[in-house]
Amino acid sequence: MPVGSTRLGFITRLIGFSLLLPLSQGQAGDLPASPPAIIRHELRASIDPDQHQLTVIDRMVVRVGGSQPTLDFTLAKSLLLDTVALVTWVGNVERLTPVSKSLGDDAIDSNLRSFRVSLPDHQSGDVTLEWRYRGVIDDPPREPRHLRFVTPSETSGHIGPEGVYLSSETGWYPDLAGSLASYALTVEMPGGWTTVSQGRGGAEQDCSRPRSDGSCLSLQTWTSGVTEALTLVANRFTVTTRDWKGASGQAVRLATYLFPDDAALADEYLDATVKYLDAYVPLLGAFPFEQFAVVENFFASGLGMPSFTLLGSGSIKRHYTQPYALGHEIVHSWIGNSVWNRPESGNWVEGLTTYLTNYYWHELIHDDRQAREQRRLMLQGYSLHVTPQLDYPIAAFQRKSDEKDNAIGYQKAAMVFHQLRLEIGDEAFWRGVKQLVADLSGRYADWQDLERIFTQTSGRELRWFFAQWIERPGAPAVAIADAMASPSRNQPGAYTLRVRLTREGGAFRFILPLAIAMKGSTASVAVALAAEQHDVELVVPDEPLHVAIDPDFMSLQRLKREQLAPVLNLFVTDQRKAVLPLFADSATPFKELVVRIEAQDAQAPTKHKTTILPMDIVALPPSGSVLIVATADRHVQVQSLLAKACGDLATMGPDGFRIAGTGYEGRRMAVLLSCHRPDAPGSVVTVLYAMDPAAAAKVARLLFFYGWQSAVVFDEGTVIKREMWQEFQAMKEVRRDEQR
Structure with missing residues (x-):
């Protein structure tokens, strides 16, 4: 007979009989002793967006190795646990026996708490437990705390009229640390709402018990x-499908699961998905x-889950189909969501995915x-955002919370994979990437696994490579x-080039x-530098000039500012910086x-705070970087x-401006x-210069x-031109050695 609150009775009725059949029940001694783990969830959930309410029955199978009298589960603090029952069968007759539960450590996470469940004596093998719980999930997304938006909006999970987002961080289902489980999920929602989760999905309407407004x-x-x-996740989506x-x-x-206003973008996203596959x-x-x-989200995000990606509505509207965007999330299907x-x-997942896509x-x-x-x-991201004092090994990267983490775990790590490819060659590298997916799909992998596979x-012996990078x-x-050159004694017309390096x-x-510039040609040479090597000697076919x-x-180096x-x-990233506001009070976006x-x-420490300069200055401060925010009247x-x-790279005028020789005019x-x-x-x-600050509102906000181009020109907030200039080349003139 059902156990627990009658509020959950309707879920049992709506699910039907199939999910209530007995799950496999192991016998004591079948399995070697190992940490307990959930191997199967069968979740039956009802969601009321208007009330932020979640009501769930979770029938789970826990694999218990050896004698485990107590199990420590986690669940969201905001959820009220009604009952936990042990499910057993006598023949085809199901029995639910309540088990003891108590609060465990409350300091696991800001939104999670621990529940300690005590099993009856001699329970081992596969044990089936039925959890019944309910409560509110209401953590509205907040904007990230960084000027550069390298992280999505922050929320542990949310149910509301604007949308539903429930993840493992939400704690919306009971979990045991280290569990890898399969899932069967059935969700009841108001008519017009569509859910998206992992794996295969299906939907139907139930009009036998209409809602108070008459809807199914x-x-x-x-x-x-x-x-x-x-x-x-759930929302009022327009769904478009295609077979590949x-x-x-x-x-x-x-x-695609897009909001109705964006449904016309479906083919664009499906075409891009086909291209990447x-x-x-x-x-x-x-x-896999x-x-x-491709699922549109009600808050800013760029998240890849098994079988779908969740992209913020702003990103969807900005045609987020680039390789670093949609392509990146699709490759996560293999790297991160198939191999974990x-x-x-x-x-290691983010570095390899960044290398493959970005x-x-x-x-x-x-x-x-x-x-x-x-x-x-x-290279620029790593060199700018990671000072030697704040650097840490790639092996210590877990997830990005700021620009430094992004530069190490994504950008530097991607360049390390490029160094590996240069070191072992294309054939061995790409065979290793494919073998990584084939061998470790459905398993956890770490850097040691990558070292083993590429070895x-x-x-080649690659211990030195992974230890170093x-x-x-x-x-x-x-x-x-x-750099010095002399005529070769053995090859007429050729020269011996000797380069002394500082390291x-x-x-x-x-x-x-x-890169070597000679009198009549150029050449590129890849030099394998030993760890302490400072001198390079090469023979080139003509007299070298530079x-x-x-x-x-191509190489991973720290570049100076x-x-x-x-x-x-x-x-x-400057330690000393100032902002010069040159605009009227009416320029609200600025x-x-x-x-x-x-x-x-x-x-920030006082010495690192940004100084706001007075508007009447006639010269820049003697040191540090300056951001000028100005309108055309200045x-x-x-x-x-x-x-x-x-110099002549930029000219500012009352009606427009000239950038790298090209003129731009107009209020937009x-x-x-x-x-x-x-x-x-x-x-x-740096200067942000607008003919009309209202037209530059989007630019100011984003x-x-x-931050990565020398010049970006906007027409009413849309990028129409990008420029790079004043790029330093580490070039040296070659001296002629007359004594050889």
Whole structure:
């Protein structure tokens, strides 16, 4: 007979008989002693968005190895646990026996609590428990706390009229640490609502028990294979589907779940999904799920779950189909959602996914210019946001909470995979990536597993590589101290080139590309540098004139601030910075921007706080970076302040501006540009200049999204031009050695 509150009785009726059949019941002694783990959840949930209410029956199978008198589960603090019962059967007759439960440690997490469940004596093998609980899940999403939005909006979980988001962090179902379970989920919601979860889904209407307004209930089911956790989202979606078939014959159901206002974007997202599957299935193997969906979220997010990705509505509207966006989330289907990692033992997933999508996509489509740009961005991100004092090993990266984590766990880690590919060659690298997915799908993997697999595919000993790049912080910084050439004694017309290097950052063994300009040609040479090597000797076919270090950013190095192209992020990361507001009080978007910058600095040490400069200054401060936020009525002052740093790269006028020789006019135009300060190495002067601040409202709100280009031109908030300039090249003139 049912146990617990009669409030849950309706769930038992609506689910039907199939989920109430006996689950397999193991026998004591069948399994070796091991930590207890949940292997199966059968969840029956009712959600009332208007009341933020969740009501659930969870019939779970717990595998108990050996004698385990008590089990410690976690559940959201906001949920009231009515009963926990042991489910047994005598023949086909089901018995529910209440078991003892008590509160455990309340300090596990800000929104989770521990429940200690005591099992009857001699319970081992597969034990079935039925949990009945209810309560409110209401943690409205909050904006992230960073100027650069490297994290999504912050919420532990939310049920409301604007949408439903429940994840493992919510604690919306009972869990045991370390469990890998399969899931069967049935959800009752008001008519018009659609749920999305992992695995295969289906839906039907139940009009036998109409709601108070006469509408039918929506019953939706989802079944998932073994996975780390279960996420459930719901909203009033318009659903569009398409079938994809790969070259091998594999079929995958594709879908979009978009808000009605954005439903016209469905084909764009489905087309992009097809494009990425066509590209990555040959690289990574068969797609690991039967379906994949793009789901619109009611708060800012970019999350990849098994069989779907959850993208914020703002991202959906901005056509978030780029390789670093939708492509990144699709590749997570293999890397992260099929092969898992435990963040506490080192998160390798984000680095490899970033390499495969943000970078390698451009190689796949033969866009060499953009591939170089992505390598530059990865090195620049690491060099700017990670000072040597704050650096830590990639092996210690778990998840990103700020720009430093992003630079280490995503950007530097991606460049490490590029170094690995250069070291062992394309064939061994790509065979290793494919073997990683094939061997470890449905399992946890860590850096040691990656080392083992790439050692196998390359036939090389790689302990030194992983010890150097994964287990140590830092990166080398290499410069040319001297370059000298003399005619070769053995090869007529050829020259011997000797390069003396300076090295900082510790002893690193890596491949260093050198670009050599000769009298009649150019050449690129990849030099395998030993850990302490400072001298390089090469024979080149003609007299060398100049030699440069890695102009295409192929090697992982720490670049000095003055070596980087001037960008807004040089201002953001400067230890000394100031803002100069040159606009009227009526320029509300600009005022809000300055307030945000001041608020971001509220917790910073006094010496690192941003200084707000007076409007009447005629010269920049002698040191540090400066952000000028200005309108066209101050063009004379802005031009005067920019002249020394920018020269003829930028000209500001009352009706428009000229950037790198191109003129832009009209009230809708704005520009964000940065130039190196020649009198303050490593610092920049940056200006956000708008003909009309109202037209630049979107730019001001999203300013720090545009931190990686020297100049970005906007037409009513839409980017129409990007420029890079003043990029430093570590080039050295070659001296002729007359004594040889």
